[in-house]
Amino acid sequence: AEGEATSAVTERVSTADGRPVEVAANVGSEAELGPASERGADGIGLFRTEFLFLDREAPPSEDEQYEAVTAALAAFPDDRVVVRTLDVGGDKRVPYLDLPDEANPFLGRRGIRLSLDEHCDLFETQLRALLRAAASDGDADGADDADDADGEGLAVMFPLVSQIEEVEAAVSAVESVAADLDAEGVDHAVPELGAMVETPAAVFLADRLADRLDFLSIGTNDLAQYVMAADRENDGVAAYHDPLHPAVLRAIDRTASAAEETDAWVGMCGEMAGDPAFTELLVGLGLDELSMSAVTVPAVKERVREVDSADARDLAERALACETRAEVRELLDG
Ligand code: PEP
């Protein structure tokens, strides 16, 4: 955002009629930060912290996590960086956690369930790193952290939320870590807090989640899996696992409409967000932010600029009226 020197692709974009849409990047390692910035991402919409925990003998230290998050903030000093707390379990196994086998790991102790479960110590360490990082925002203008209404600085989101109790517990863990850091005299701030919407339960509770949190981010990879009861990795049910299924579109619509009634912003960080063929539909469904793998950022930005939001809303309404995914596909192709 430094004026002349910045090429067009790094500018924030709005629809043709002026509605801003943030186009951010999903990042799963520090090596992906540079390319995300070069492609003109408006910050990070999903920083997957799993890379810090996988393929090693012991969990990362608080300082190691702090360094990784401050590196992300430094790469995007004028933008928001949304860090997801540890999302393991399910398909992602961590040897040193020594978790019992589960017959249905995707329906088991994954994501926030695990963080709040017996691995509270891991969660606490991660939150300490995050709250410290929130105070060292990477903010070039020296503005105080935590005041992120302007879409800058650190935000933290919790994966696989399915109950309000989880949000209450996660928020109290944040408060308790803040109190500890305070007592220790360690510089810290409380970042924006959000939930991923990737279970049907979170969709049905989206109004309450949005009331309690600063933002919601829809994870369509898992949401399609759970709405359609179709394993995201099983090619045999790939026809079910389609974010264009009307049931999934209705789930997205319900989530976005619930957030619209509140001060919370709503984004999407599942694969669906990165397909420019879906951009108009997603804008029409009311998403404020789209986060995707860095390679698709320029194409989606270009698409956002062409979209008219009234036409997009009309398209979304027609898609929501479709009965089959074939009809939705036909609508988008036509
Ligand atoms: C999702 O489920 O859509 C998501 C973004 O998270 P992940 O793919 O890491 O499960």
Ligand code: MG
């Ligand atoms: Mg997910």
